[in-house]
Amino acid sequence: GTNIVVGDVIRTFASFLRTFSGVRDEDRVDGVDAALPYYVRRLTHLRALAAADVGAGLSLPVRVSQLRGHSRESRVLASQLRAYPNEVVPLLDATARREFLRLFPAGEHDLDGRHIQVRPHGLSDTSHMRSLDPQDLDTLVGLLGMVVRTSPIVPDLKEGYFVCEVCGNTMAVGIDRGRVEEPVVCDERGSNGSGCGARGTFSMVHNRCTFADKQMVRLQETPTEVPPGETPASLLLFCHDDLVDAVQPGDRVEVTGLYRAQPRRINPRITKVKSVYKTYLDVIHFKVVER
Ligand SMILES: [Zn+2]
Structure with a gap:
């Protein structure tokens, strides 16, 4: 540990x-x-x-x-x-x-x-995108690259707001490991301080939930990093809050972030699975080197 x-x-x-x-x-x-x-x-x-x-x-x-x-x-x-x-x-x-x-x-x-x-x-040593491996997961990584694509800004659920359909008790539930879990039982943690004890009676109130801005960015390795005869590697970046819209396609950037993996949503109709996890970088800092 x-x-x-x-x-x-x-x-x-x-x-x-x-x-x-x-x-x-x-x-x-x-x-x-x-x-x-x-x-x-x-x-x-x-x-x-x-x-x-x-x-x-x-x-x-x-x-x-x-x-x-x-x-x-x-x-x-x-x-x-x-x-x-x-x-x-x-x-x-x-x-x-x-x-x-x-x-x-x-x-x-x-x-x-x-x-x-x-x-x-400003890590003293930046990594090469194609040499990132499982040992780098959940560590802080610096990468140089070229922004090739940015997604529209999407709302990312931060806190879910639920109401018990039996008694009107309400609960706010924060995000935990990327998910907001619906409350199972209506108990004293809710707004009315007691709850009715019913199970599975909560539904989400969408206009009372809290959202944050999120954007996906596709970063491609710089041409000098690509071995002869190979296609450039690329990596998905996730940006939140004031990092949204910080970079544009064509920007050469130094990005610092957490290298992460999340399970793929496996389509049961597809039997041949390339990889169980997809990796991405949760961006902490952008420095635009050239625009
Ligand atoms: Zn209730």
């Missing part, structure tokens, strides 16, 4: 946010005192954005190579982030939020229920 100590992750990342000083030109943050540590400036900028635009997604891009080079502890954290992003990224999000509120004690109002999403990027 993992060797992640929650307290260490939080302490190390908080220290990084408080003390890392950016030195590159591209690390400038407009309108914020350049003498402040780099990520303090980013959080200051984020507060201004949160206050000015109630609809804005709140992202904190973090360059992994900076994290790796900052201290001995942060080097360990960078490795853990690569290997166990499912566990580490939520801890980074929570730490960023805590640091935001430490800097701006009245900032809760500006956040208005929004999460600060830490977006790791």
Whole structure:
């Protein structure tokens, strides 16, 4: 298993946010005192954005190579982030939020229920699409490629809203491993605090469900990566929230994300199954290299 100590992750990342000083030109943050540590400036900028635009997604891009080079502890954290992003990224999000509120004690109002999403990027070594293998599943991966197709924006169910047809009790159910399960029994977890005890009586109320924007992007490997005589490999990317519409066909991008597999919906009429799982990248960060 993992060797992640929650307290260490939080302490190390908080220290990084408080003390890392950016030195590159591209690390400038407009309108914020350049003498402040780099990520303090980013959080200051984020507060201004949160206050000015109630609809804005709140992202904190973090360059992994900076994290790796900052201290001995942060080097360990960078490795853990690569290997166990499912566990580490939520801890980074929570730490960023805590640091935001430490800097701006009245900032809760500006956040208005929004999460600060830490977006790791800039891995020192990018992978080759065609050499991704099962060992890379559920790790943080960086890829270079060309966007060849983008889907329309589709609503992605985040939280289902159900009503008991017997007693009118309502329940909200969050998404778990890609699925929203209908409540089985009408009990005290619902809105009326008691429930009628009936089973299988819930139906979904579509206009009360919560949806997020989702978009699929097809990324193709760059021509220099294609061995002679072979066709280019490609990979499906899933984008959510403020990453939707961030790239267009023709863009050359560096994408950072979680490499994942999900079971294929197997068509019973098709007897020859190519692969039981389809793999994709859940995008955390896009950098457009050339447009
Ligand atoms: Zn009921």
